[in-house]
Amino acid sequence: MNKFLKWLFVGFATLVLLPFTVLFFIFRKAKGVPIAHPEQLENLNDDAKEYVKTSGSTTDIGSRYKYIRVTDKLTPVRPSVHVGLVEDKKIAGPKGTQLPIRIYTPIKDGPYKVMLYFHDGGFINGNLQTTDALARDIVEETGFKVITVEYRLAPDAPFPAAVEDAFAALEWAQAHPASLEYDGSGFIVAGEGSGANLAAVISILARDKQSEAKISEQLLFSPITDIFSRDASVLYPSFDIFDEGFVLTKDGLDKMFSLYIADNYELKYNPLLAPIRTKDLTNLPPALIISAQFDPLRDQARKYADVLAKAGVTVEHHEIERVTHGYMAHLPNAAAHVLQLVNKFVK
Incomplete structure (x- = not known):
């Protein structure tokens, strides 16, 4: 026995x-292993402190990016945030691909102002599910109809796949005004981090291609607007000031950038990758640019606001104090504040 x-x-x-x-x-x-220095945490608000303590550092991205897509799909929704209808679709993408989108319709009747929102994730992770809770919040707080886009990701689909997908989503929306109950006032393009990069880039593309899709506003939350950290530290001191300890790190940004361009560093000044390098920034849609005080990308956001304003673009810039990168997706109180600014900015 x-x-x-x-x-x-x-x-x-x-x-x-x-x-x-x-x-x-x-x-x-x-x-990944969280990197949180006590003296740094004291500078953050309570929500940001908790986020830093419980999140892995992007310095670990080289060993963990293969798993990110799996873990991100487990990101919970907030069922208490009710919207009128949520619909998943696959639309025709570039080169015969199928592009997943999710459409969130408000409870109130249309017609609607329509926003295309592009998720963060350094061009290597994120999906419809990771931005679900935020999209619901946007719908509830603004009354916009929101379309989120699951653009292709590096390293499987490096630059310019994400740009092509983002622009394809904009043109699809333009081609379906009736089903979207679109009010015709112009599309809002928005995103955080890499998603904000895509929103900025397609705003330029829509102008240059004379697209029928009118963009009324671009909402850029901690945008990536230039090359990443190694070559950019002189231009953007925040890369070195916040190089580690606040989730998004200098090393992590380098690794994401390398994956996005497939190590083809000749691309680093391409304006479709670095919109601040665009020779002509005139006649672009009004821009609301939000930066975070403790973010390696902080100075890129500040600089892009400056160059757009000098080009004659209507720009409003705000900096959220005592928060890190990732505030829209991970810090509800900061995101709520930003959405109040959105409501004031979008006419």
């Missing part, structure tokens, strides 16, 4: 405990 129990335990450990142990260590590797 004792021998039977012994082998029963061995079998249980082999078949059940061992796989769970392996999965546990994979998850820990995927999550």
Whole structure:
């Protein structure tokens, strides 16, 4: 009997405990190790402190990016934030691809102001689910109809795949005004981080291509507007000031950038990658630009606001104090404040 129990335990450990142990260590590797220095945390508000303490540093991106898409799909929605209708679609993308989008319709009747929102994730992670809670908040707070876009990601689909997808989504929206109950006042393009980069880039593309899709406003939350950190530290000191300790790190940005351009560094000044390098920034849609005080990308946001204003573009710039990058997706109080600014900015 004792021998039977012994082998029963061995079998249980082999078949059940061992796989769970392996999965546990994979998850820990995927999550990364938080880097939080006490003296730095004291500068943040309570929500940002908790976010930094519980989040992995993007310095670990080289070892964990393979798992990010899996873990991000587990991001919970907030079912308490009700909207009228949520609809998943696949639309025709570039080069015969299928582009997933999600359409959020307000409870109130249309016609609607329509926003295309592009998620953050350094061009290498994120999907419809990771931005679901935020999209619901935007609908509830603004009354806009919101379309989120699951653009293709590096390294499987490096630059310019994400740009092509973002522009395809804009043109699809323009081609379907009736089903969207679009009010015809112009599309809002918006995003955070890499998503803000795409919003800025397609605003320029729509102008240059004389697209029928009119963009009324571009809402850029901590946008990536120029090359990443190694070559940009002199231009943007915030890369070095906040190089680690606030989730988004200098090393992490370098790794994301390398994946996005597939190590083709000749692309780094391409204006479709770095919109601030565009020779002509005139006649672009009014821009609301939001920066975060403790963000490596802070100075890029400030600089882009400056160059747009000098080009004659209507610009409003605000900096959210005591928060890190990722405030729209991860810091509800900061996101709520930003949405108040959006409501004042969008006429």
